[in-house]
Amino acid sequence: MDRVKIGINGMDELLNGGIPVHRHVALFGGPGAGKTSFAFEYLYRGAKAGENGLYISLEETAEDIVENMSAAFSGITDIKDVVASKQLEIVKPDKFLLEDIAEILEDRITNNGIKRAVVDSATMVKMAFKDESEYRQTMFEFFSLLKNLDCTAIMTVEAPNQDLAESSFGIEHFVMDGIINLYNLGREDQRIKAVEVYKMRGTDHKREKVPFKFTPTGLKVFVGEKVF
Numbered sequence: 121m122d123r124v125k126i127g128i129n130g131m132d133e134l135l136n137g138g139i140p141v142h143r144h145v146a147l148f149g150g151p152g153a154g155k156t157s158f159a160f161e162y163l164y165r166g167a168k169a170g171e172n173g174l175y176i177s178l179e180e181t182a183e184d185i186v187e188n189m190s191a192a193f194s195g196i197t198d199i200k201d202v203v204a205s206k207q208l209e210i211v212k213p214d215k216f217l218l219e220d221i222a223e224i225l226e227d228r229i230t231n232n233g234i235k236r237a238v239v240d241s242a243t244m245v246k247m248a249f250k251d252e253s254e255y256r257q258t259m260f261e262f263f264s265l266l267k268n269l270d271c272t273a274i275m276t277v278e279a280p281n282q283d284l285a286e287s288s289f290g291i292e293h294f295v296m297d298g299i300i301n302l303y304n305l306g307r308e309d310q311r312i313k314a315v316e317v318y319k320m321r322g323t324d325h326k327r328e329k330v331p332f333k334f335t336p337t338g339l340k341v342f343v344g345e346k347v348f
């Protein structure tokens with residue numbers, strides 16, 4: 121089976137080698153859990169390995185993302201260049217409609233050969249809907265469309281509370297092939313970040329929650345370590 125290596129240090133070990141190609145993943149996390157950084161590094165690692173990526177940002181501008189990621193990963197000095205060369209394209213649509221997002225995806229797959237995509241965040245899409253059932257229906261249609269596109273996508277979702285695995289399940293939990301949860305856990309005098317692969321269709325994977333950290337050269341997942 122072909123897999124897409126996320127490329128984040130340690131992360132592919134949790135997935136027995138990576139995301140099965142053409143599977144689409146929801147990345148859940150609370151505020152500041154690291155969703156944007158994780159999703160951005162997924163595209164950055166792909167870009168460096170010759171797979172163009174598309175970052176559809178519904179929150180931050182392209183400039184903000186480049187600035188924030190360059191600050192978070194100070195040891196990665198070519199973020200601006202990789203973005204300027206369109207190996208990692210950042211697009212901020214004016215509208216939050218899934219049809220528009222799908223159109224951008226199709227266009228960039230055809231015209232820039234992108235293989236990896238990120239939508240940050242699905243929550244912004246959801247907020248554009250007046251009622252939940254309409255969002256569910258559209259999400260379902262969007263996912264069916266995604267299935268026919270030649271890319272492997274990560275969609276970030278803001279988690280309603282810290283206890284991600286137990287929180288009420290949204291439509292994203294059911295339609296997406298995979299779920300990765302990011303935690304920002306409160307400990308006595310600090311917060312610890314942790315990651316867990318909650319489900320991934322098409323592959324076995326590790327099930328434990330493991331710590332991860334920001335390092336200047338990227339995120340680092342401490343496979344085999346426990347979260348205390």
Ligand SMILES: Nc1ncnc2c1ncn2[C@@H]1O[C@H](COP(=O)(O)OP(=O)(O)OP(=O)(O)O)[C@@H](O)[C@H]1O
Pocket residue numbers: 149150151152153154155156157158191192193334335
């Ligand atoms: N170099 C760093 N070292 C440690 N922590 C960092 C570093 N850079 C960023 N962070 C932490 O990561 C958080 C930002 O991560 P990111 O923007 O990826 O999270 P997010 O889940 O997308 O957040 P949001 O909910 O705001 O969209 C910061 O708020 C900070 O807590």
Ligand SMILES: [Mg+2]
Pocket residue numbers: 155156157240
């Ligand atoms: Mg974010």
